[in-house]
Amino acid sequence: MQKYEIAVIPGDGIGKEVVPEALKVLETLADIHGGLSFEWTPFPWSCDYYVQHGKMMPDDGIQTLQNFNAIFLGAVGNPQVVPDHISLWGLLINIRREMEQSINIRPARYFKGLQSPLVNPKDFDLIVVRENSEGEYSEVGGRIHKNEDEIAIQNAIFTRKGTERAMRYAFELAQKRRGHVTSATKSNGIVHSMPFWDGVFDEVKKDYSEVETASYHIDALAAFFVSRPQVFDVIVASNLFGDILTDIGGAIMGSIGIAPAANINVNGKYPSMFEPVHGSAPDIYGKGIANPVGQIWTAKMMLDHFGEEELGQHLLDAMESVIGEGIKTVDIGGAATTKEVTEALIQRLKSL
Numbered sequence: 001m002q003k004y005e006i007a008v009i010p011g012d013g014i015g016k017e018v019v020p021e022a023l024k025v026l027e028t029l030a031d032i033h034g035g036l037s038f039e040w041t042p043f044p045w046s047c048d049y050y051v052q053h054g055k056m057m058p059d060d061g062i063q064t065l066q067n068f069n070a071i072f073l074g075a076v077g078n079p080q081v082v083p084d085h086i087s088l089w090g091l092l093i094n095i096r097r098e099m100e101q102s103i104n105i106r107p108a109r110y111f112k113g114l115q116s117p118l119v120n121p122k123d124f125d126l127i128v129v130r131e132n133s134e135g136e137y138s139e140v141g142g143r144i145h146k147n148e149d150e151i152a153i154q155n156a157i158f159t160r161k162g163t164e165r166a167m168r169y170a171f172e173l174a175q176k177r178r179g180h181v182t183s184a185t186k187s188n189g190i191v192h193s194m195p196f197w198d199g200v201f202d203e204v205k206k207d208y209s210e211v212e213t214a215s216y217h218i219d220a221l222a223a224f225f226v227s228r229p230q231v232f233d234v235i236v237a238s239n240l241f242g243d244i245l246t247d248i249g250g251a252i253m254g255s256i257g258i259a260p261a262a263n264i265n266v267n268g269k270y271p272s273m274f275e276p277v278h279g280s281a282p283d284i285y286g287k288g289i290a291n292p293v294g295q296i297w298t299a300k301m302m303l304d305h306f307g308e309e310e311l312g313q314h315l316l317d318a319m320e321s322v323i324g325e326g327i328k329t330v331d332i333g334g335a336a337t338t339k340e341v342t343e344a345l346i347q348r349l350k351s352l
């Protein structure tokens with residue numbers, strides 16, 4: 001019996017609604033498989049935890065998480081209670097950095113049965129490799145003076161190691177896919193880091209001569225995600241550019257509530273973390289209507305990471321089948337609740 005020990009952090013808002021649903025689905029898959037099991041260890045780290053303890057997670061939180069095979073997280077953020085930069089950096093970004101989850105992979109693809117807002121959605125199937133540990137996300141800088149003299153300085157950090165690591169990951173992924181990598185740049189406007197980014201890309205691509213490449217400024221690329229997503233295979237992007245592109249990826253599929261993600265530790269020192277692209281969605285929290293598909297597809301990425309690809313494929317097939325029948329939440333044009341979607345999916349998994 002293969003056992004996977006998973007740290008579960010539902011977090012805030014709809015994270016608390018969709019994570020339990022995804023766990024039910026994973027339990028069903030374990031039963032179907034017969035040879036694997038999950039042991040869930042929940043952690044209440046969140047904005048509620050912050051209100052009680054003055055921090056998002058305990059000081060030894062990272063050490064605690066080290067003992068698991070993976071971390072399964074919902075979403076972080078409740079801006080009415082804790083400023084977003086405090087909650088994000090106190091939990092999500094803290095884990096990404098401390099646990100050296102330097103790559104964030106985020107697929108988007110045309111999904112049967114989903115109503116894409118694109119008038120003519122071609123059969124797109126792309127994956128964004130987002131640099132996840134540096135770039136525009138940096139605590140280097142500060143604020144000085146007050147009022148009209150106030151100054152805010154925010155430095156971006158681009159290391160050769162981190163940049164090359166993201167790019168090599170993208171090229172190796174492309175070798176297993178359709179053999180194309182697009183670089184997201186902005187070297188016309190950002191005069192130091194982005195010409196550097198382009199230079200590293202030009203060097204790295206020489207090692208993957210069979211992979212085709214393209215490079216677009218992020219503004220044009222964002223527009224191409226809308227106007228012709230089908231031309232892309234793998235896209236490599238800095239932390240911020242990747243963040244923005246992947247919300248667009250969700251939107252063109254039909255809803256950001258569907259988009260999955262995996263924060264990958266590539267050096268094997270720490271577990272990886274699985275959490276969907278979307279946030280805590282305070283505007284719909286508590287109504288029971290959050291789309292669980294992003295969290296459930298994220299569970300599929302965790303199964304793939306464990307090498308349980310067949311089980312992951314079974315889950316994806318069942319998801320497509322349920323959505324195709326119109327059992328879906330309001331954000332993608334249906335009327336089902338979070339729980340109704342999950343229940344239908346579980347029935348489908350058992351019957352397929």
Ligand SMILES: NC(=O)c1ccc[n+]([C@@H]2O[C@H](COP(=O)([O-])OP(=O)(O)OC[C@H]3O[C@@H](n4cnc5c(N)ncnc54)[C@H](O)[C@@H]3O)[C@@H](O)[C@H]2O)c1
Pocket residue numbers: 014074075076077078079084088092255256257258275276277278279280281282283284289290291292294331
């Ligand atoms: N990875 C994360 O944990 C993460 C990601 C993004 C935002 N956040 C945080 O979440 C909070 C809200 O941020 P935001 O509003 O910018 O982004 P968001 O992703 O939470 O919501 C954006 C929009 O998408 C909708 N949406 C998101 N997920 C959905 C789902 N599963 N089903 C149906 N609709 C869904 C929301 O209702 C909202 O209208 C903030 O505190 C922010 O910092 C956290």
Ligand SMILES: O=C(O)C[C@@H](O)C(=O)O
Pocket residue numbers: 088243277
């Ligand atoms: O900015 C972030 O990385 C948080 C969130 O928007 C995400 O995409 O995970």
Ligand SMILES: [K+]
Pocket residue numbers: 073074075076275276277278279
């Ligand atoms: K999330």
Ligand SMILES: [Mn+2]
Pocket residue numbers: 243244247277
């Ligand atoms: Mn984001």
